[in-house]
Amino acid sequence: xxKKIKIKTKNAPSAIGPYSQxxxxxNLIITSGQIPFTAEGKLVSDDIKDQTRQSLTNIKKILEExxxxxxxxxxxxxxxxxxxxxxxxNEVYHEFFTxxxxxxxxxxxxxxxxxxKIEIEAIASTD
Numbered sequence: 001x002x003k004k005i006k007i008k009t010k011n012a013p014s015a016i017g018p019y020s021q022x023x024x025x026x027n028l029i030i031t032s033g034q035i036p037f038t039a040e041g042k043l044v045s046d047d048i049k050d051q052t053r054q055s056l057t058n059i060k061k062i063l064e065e066x067x068x069x070x071x072x073x074x075x076x077x078x079x080x081x082x083x084x085x086x087x088x089x090n091e092v093y094h095e096f097f098t099x100x101x102x103x104x105x106x107x108x109x110x111x112x113x114x115x116x117k118i119e120i121e122a123i124a125s126t127d
């Protein structure tokens with residue numbers, strides 16, 4: 001296995017537990033789940049579009065720290081409080097991604113950290 005390298009930026013919320021914002025291993029960068037908090041640790045709003053935009057912005061900032069962009073993402077996993085909000089989420093998703101879109105999974109969950117409506121994690125490739 002390749003050496004794991006920690007990726008950390010001040011432009012996204014800091015890890016609040018025993019985990020990293022992201023890890024690089026081989027040609028992959030794997031982010032931890034990003035919730036809709038600003039780098040200063042404040043919830044962006046209660047609106048699902050705002051929350052989706054902030055979660056994706058956090059991922060973008062982490063990838064930029066590693067010298068990558070959203071175009072490097074090959075897979076996203078979305079954890080949602082309410083699957084009925086998928087249309088609104090997709091509207092914002094289009095602001096960050098173009099064809100060919102990354103692979104994606106979406107899972108409705110009972111509860112998310114800090115009672116947010118969405119958490120997003122991503123896998124990016126340096127290739």
